[in-house]
Amino acid sequence: MYADSALSLIVPLCVIALVFITKRVVLSLFIGIAIAGVMVTYHNATANGNSFNIGSLWDVLVYIYKSISSVFYSFNETGNIQWESSNLYVFGFLIILGIITQMIAYSGGIAAFVQWAKNKVNTAKGSEFLAFIAGIVIFIDDYFNALTVGQLTKSLNDANHSTRERLAYIIDSTSAPVCILMPISSWGAYILGIMATLGEGQDFFVLLSSIWGNYYAWFALFAVFLTIYWQINLPAMKKYKNRGVRDFLSTTQKEGSHIGLLIIPIFALIGFITLLILWTGYKESGKLDLLEMLANTQTGFSLFWGGLAALVLNLLISWKYLEKRAFFPIFKIGTYSMIPASFILVLAWSIGPVIKEDMQTGIYLANLTKVWLEGGVGYSSVAIPLATFIISAFIAFCTGTSWGTFAIMLPIGLNLATTNNVEFAFVMSAVLSGAVYGDHASPISDTTILSATGAGCSVESHFITQLPYVSTTALVAFVSFAIASYFNSILLGYGVGVLLLLGIFGLYKKAYA
Known part of the structure; x- marks a missing residue:
């Protein structure tokens, strides 16, 4: 629609400018979708020889609704609703992750882990390096990496007085760079899938060759290392310390609690999800080939059901350490903690097709x-x-x-x-x-x-x-x-x-x- 016009830049540039000005991502994304709705409606009206008037506002509202609802469902060729199961699975996984975090906290697992780890890792530098190493080791998928590394290291990071923003930077700058440097990952499989359509041949060899020239990915990892080693806090990082964070978890250890209450659920989460990633890839491809399996894996399905299995295991091992009156707060706080991220993710996924396909x-x-x-x-x-x-x-x-x-x-x-x-x-x-x-x-x-x-x-x-x-x-x-x-x-x-x-x-x- 706007492929030949600089007007295609209006929506993304407005969103980015609004994020800087308002510091509110949800509002900025919603306004971006609304601007796109006005542009698309105006284009369609003028293309049909009509004028943009008050009645066109209804079309704009319909466009906004369809853009947001497309994250959850769409209509197939027969007119039946087709649920976007992959997206719904990711939202479900976020809620499960929030509940697991609260359950580990209430059972005393976080406190036990912090007390144990502080004897070995008792500085901000040490806890940040732990997150850095975990981010490199968990390379199979970026979503998987971003969400699990934080759960593993967040409590120790808090105890050693590092900030959540530094942890987020470490997570973000290890997840994608590591995935792009590992051909045996969901990223490598996706890129090979694109290259297969180009018809050049020797796709895997070309991908391997490109790794050595991927300067940004290698330098991103090196920059994180230097930031941690030298404890560099640039002005923005100094200004925004734990901004808006209210979920600092209790580090008061309960009698009888132990580090297994944190370690077992987290490693179960990693293990269950990894197995399901490989299993769904095998089921879809029908081939016992790692790259084929990764190319055809169902990440959302794997995250949700792997997370649910880890939650059940977490409940079983934590049962005797939890007071019965704690179950409602665990599920309530765990769910509420993930709602802001879910809202932003809905709008980010909504505006993606708007920018890509309409603009x-x-x-x-x-x-x-x-x-x-x-x-x-x-x-x-x-x-x-x-x-x-x-x-x-x-x-x-x-x-x-x-x-x-x-x-x-x-x-x-x-x-x-x-x-x-x-x-x-x-x-x-x-x-x-x-x-x-x-x-x-x-x-x-x-x-x-x-x-x-x-x-x-x-x-x-x-x-x-x-x-x-x-x-x-x-x-x-x-x-x-x-x-x-x-x-x-x-x-x-x-x-x-x-x-x-x-x-x-x-x-x-x-x-x-």
Whole structure:
């Protein structure tokens, strides 16, 4: 509809500006959907020779309703309701996670774990490194990573006086980068699925080759390491400390409680979900092949039923440590704690198709890039990786999805690389790097929302506090792509990038540690 017009940028840019101005993600997302409703209704009216009038407001309201309700259900070709089961499963999993957290707290598991761990990890740096390592180990899926790492490390982080915003940054900057660097993950399977449609062959080899040039993902992990090691708190991170957090859990240990009341449910959660991810992938693909299984897995189903199994196990092992009058507060507080994140996620998932399909923002930006580069404006072997990195970052930032950006930009990247005799694996690295950065930095990204949820802080404070860190990393990655392209040396790009990161974060350390 707006694929050929700069008007396609209005909705995402308005949402992002409103997030900065109002610090209210829900309001900003809703206004963005309403603006899109006005634009689509006006376009349809004028296309049919009609004028936009008072009666058109009803069409705008219908558009808003349909956009939001599409997260829950749609109508198939026969006119019957088709429930969006994957989304509903994710919402169910969020509630289960909130209940599990409260049950562990009420049983004394969190207090026991904190008392045990403080003898071994008694500093903010130590607890943050624990979250960092957990984020690297749990690489199979980003949703899974973002939500479980927070549950595992949040209480220890609180006890050691780290902030929820720092934890959210650590979670966000380990989940997606680790997944993109691991071809044996849901991300790797998805990318291979896109590449299979391009018909180039040797897809897995190309994906492996792209890993070594994925500067942003590697540098994001290194930046987190430096931030923890040097305890760097940039101004935004100092200003927003546990903003809006009210769920600090009791660390008063109950008589007889033990760390198994936390460790067993969390590891059961990881184990059950991992098994279901593999089982649903096998069931759908019919092949005992890991990549095929990951490509066809049903993540929402696996999260919900794996979480439910962990909840039942948690109830069984906690039963004798819980007072009967505690069950209602456990379920009530656990459910209420996840409602704000669920609201934001509903609106983020609602506006995604609006920006992608109605506004066609990604297509507009991608076509602009393609025309500019193929037209020879400033073309060189350096320009293609840099341009695809920037445009991929901007598309992901505006749309809130790295996966959607992959689908749009990888075919364009292949075409540009083939036409201009540039190595596709390196252009692919630039696309993946840019998309992951844009997804990290975007306030409307589902991984931004879920990382904040896992850490237990507000989405607004997480977005504002992590932006300077990830943007610094992206700038260094951009320089590395330029160096590597110009000198035809990925290794030199790493050398310059690492030195830059050490230098910049070293300056941050002096000023803000």
